[in-house]
Amino acid sequence: MPKQKVGISICNASLQYQDSNQAIIEHFNLRMPLGKWTAILGKSGCGKTSLLRYLAGLLNENVLWSGDITLHGIETLQDNIAYMAQQDLLMPWLNVIDNVCFAFKFSDRRLSDTDNKRAFQLIDLVGLGGQALTMPAQLSGGMRQRVALARTLMQDKPVVLMDEPFSALDAVTRHRLQGLAAQVLADKTVLLITHDPQEALRLSDALYIMQGSPAGAISLTLPNTAIPRVFDAQLAKLQQQIIDSLEVDYV
Amino acid sequence: MSKLISENKTLSKQINFIPKAIPQSMKSLLRIFISAVTLIVLWQSIVLFFALPSFILPSPAAVFNKLLERYDILFYHSWITAQEIILGLVLGLSMGLLFALQMLLFDPLRRWLLPILIASQAIPVFAIAPILMLWLGYGIASKVVMAALIIFFPVTTCCYDGLRNTPSGYLDLAKTMGASKWQLLKHVRLPAALPALASGIRVAVVVAPIGAVVGEWVGSSEGLGYLMLQANARMMIDEMFAALFILAALSVSLYFLADLLINKLIPWQHD
Numbered sequence: 001m002p003k004q005k006v007g008i009s010i011c012n013a014s015l016q017y018q019d020s021n022q023a024i025i026e027h028f029n030l031r032m033p034l035g036k037w038t039a040i041l042g043k044s045g046c047g048k049t050s051l052l053r054y055l056a057g058l059l060n061e062n063v064l065w066s067g068d069i070t071l072h073g074i075e076t077l078q079d080n081i082a083y084m085a086q087q088d089l090l091m092p093w094l095n096v097i098d099n100v101c102f103a104f105k106f107s108d109r110r111l112s113d114t115d116n117k118r119a120f121q122l123i124d125l126v127g128l129g130g131q132a133l134t135m136p137a138q139l140s141g142g143m144r145q146r147v148a149l150a151r152t153l154m155q156d157k158p159v160v161l162m163d164e165p166f167s168a169l170d171a172v173t174r175h176r177l178q179g180l181a182a183q184v185l186a187d188k189t190v191l192l193i194t195h196d197p198q199e200a201l202r203l204s205d206a207l208y209i210m211q212g213s214p215a216g217a218i219s220l221t222l223p224n225t226a227i228p229r230v231f232d233a234q235l236a237k238l239q240q241q242i243i244d245s246l247e248v249d250y251v
Numbered sequence: 252m253s254k255l256i257s258e259n260k261t262l263s264k265q266i267n268f269i270p271k272a273i274p275q276s277m278k279s280l281l282r283i284f285i286s287a288v289t290l291i292v293l294w295q296s297i298v299l300f301f302a303l304p305s306f307i308l309p310s311p312a313a314v315f316n317k318l319l320e321r322y323d324i325l326f327y328h329s330w331i332t333a334q335e336i337i338l339g340l341v342l343g344l345s346m347g348l349l350f351a352l353q354m355l356l357f358d359p360l361r362r363w364l365l366p367i368l369i370a371s372q373a374i375p376v377f378a379i380a381p382i383l384m385l386w387l388g389y390g391i392a393s394k395v396v397m398a399a400l401i402i403f404f405p406v407t408t409c410c411y412d413g414l415r416n417t418p419s420g421y422l423d424l425a426k427t428m429g430a431s432k433w434q435l436l437k438h439v440r441l442p443a444a445l446p447a448l449a450s451g452i453r454v455a456v457v458v459a460p461i462g463a464v465v466g467e468w469v470g471s472s473e474g475l476g477y478l479m480l481q482a483n484a485r486m487m488i489d490e491m492f493a494a495l496f497i498l499a500a501l502s503v504s505l506y507f508l509a510d511l512l513i514n515k516l517i518p519w520q521h522d
Binding site: 053056057058078079081082083085087089091092093102103105106107135136137155161 | 418420421423424425426427428429430431434438439442443445517518519
């Protein structure tokens, strides 16, 4: 892989919940290339979601953290992240357009006509043209996650943190949404947490596998091709390699 | 193909939704009508079969005649009771919501307030009624407080549970968007708690009339409860039944009105 500019690097990090006497992550190193997708794979409970939640600023009071986080191109993480979870987290009392513009409710900036226009464009972009006034309850799971994607795009933050955003979808919808996300988040620095090796291989420019307890991360070399990748023999081989490494934790 | 299927599903949902909406309300009206007619027929048969004197159980026709004959008196007293119920609801609901918010926002306060709230439920409202008469007089105030007190607990617990059980994902998302504590409350916790609050309101509109009537029984000079006591003392059982009928109609209408408004204003509650 050619040398890439680093967006976020985490060096020798450890993370421990205050009510626990053992760290869940230790000696953890991660380099997220700027404007690229980085995936973290690991079995359930290995600490990958905790790491993402820490980076999203959702764990600050409950955990002990040590280690360095170096940022490039941004001052702080706090104001520069957009968060996408496994659930679409659409507010059921707001229609699609209001959900897409949800972040404006917490901002000093008022929603301008230009913003509004952009929101409509983003809804079109994710393939939901004409659904701006629909309530979330009337949408399918895939459509709802598309709205969540539009909401993330509307936030327009340089860093996107994704916690298994496609795992609750059926195979075809997941495949289509992965392609769409890769396309529309092309210039963002994305951290994707997943337990699906295929998804990680398809979408990431850098891939880490979290292993052990407390968990550390090992990096995996990926083909130097653009994402979303077509799943070929080489990726299938890599997938087997990932499963072999992950299996160690299941013994 | 899958797109076609999902589109079909949405379409069939929409198609099911539109025609069902109208007959559903018609059906429920029909059900109410049939139940009412059955009850009246049953009532009339009991009167005829057991040959009951009118001071034990008047016939439906006698009660209906009384409704027409004494409509002005009945209307006056109904209006008083309706005011007590509505004002009691407003007071009880706002106090309940306020209490729930305080318990949510200020943790130390919750530790102090919750035992008081539970203890307050250990005292039967009937037992407080004479004290309220003493303090607030025989007028409308004591009945309003009575109705408010009786709904206070269910409303507070429903609101508090609703506010406390906001899906954590909603809060996480809003926090990553930089929401402050107050913004979280306004834009996430409160709207998310509305369905729970709606359950509280549904209970409240059913229970509030009990509070008002109990208050009237203990001591009053007007209202349907007062009218019933007076009619009973004078053996005017048909008038008592007429008052009872209006009270039931008032409570049922209030419930359906509240239900209609809730369904209109909080359409996402059945998700």
